[in-house]
Amino acid sequence: MKNNINSNNKEKGFTLLEVLIALLILGIGILGIAALQFQALRFNHDAYLRTQISITAAEIIDQIRLNDPNAAAYVGNFTLPGAPGACDLTIPSNAANDLACWRTRLSQVLPGGSQANITSAVTGNGTEYTVNMIWTDRESQQRTISYTFLP
Numbered sequence: 001m002k003n004n005i006n007s008n009n010k011e012k013g014f015t016l017l018e019v020l021i022a023l024l025i026l027g028i029g030i031l032g033i034a035a036l037q038f039q040a041l042r043f044n045h046d047a048y049l050r051t052q053i054s055i056t057a058a059e060i061i062d063q064i065r066l067n068d069p070n071a072a073a074y075v076g077n078f079t080l081p082g083a084p085g086a087c088d089l090t091i092p093s094n095a096a097n098d099l100a101c102w103r104t105r106l107s108q109v110l111p112g113g114s115q116a117n118i119t120s121a122v123t124g125n126g127t128e129y130t131v132n133m134i135w136t137d138r139e140s141q142q143r144t145i146s147y148t149f150l151p
Contacts, residue, residue: 064098133146
């Protein structure tokens with residue numbers, strides 16, 4: 001029998017080192033995608049909080065405008081959680097009930113330790129009211145959003 005040994009025979013396939021390098025690159029890519037997904041989740045929660053804050057601020061602003069003659073009764077500082085009081089949605093608008101309903105809603109959407117303040121200031125155009133919402137985000141930074149309006 002004749003043995004044909006060809007010295008020009010090229011190896012075919014992958015070496016173990018090439019496979020390990022490919023797996024390393026794939027692993028780094030998957031970790032990058034996971035980090036992006038985590039950041040998207042965090043930013044989505046922050047956007048959700050800001051949306052809820054805008055909605056609840058608009059609710060109390062509408063209630064103050066609806067009860068314009070008694071607008072000064074809405075001024076105050078509210079820390080959450082707190083005893084919101086009894087909320088009855090069937091009665092006409094009055095400051096005590098409106099604030100109780102608003103505080104109940106705030107305690108449902110904002111993290112504990114958040115604050116909501118309603119202040120007033122007399123200007124040349126009349127009495128301006130400001131709704132301040134203060135909360136602590138996931139990075140332990142205090143955030144504030146303010147809405148100023150004339151009733």
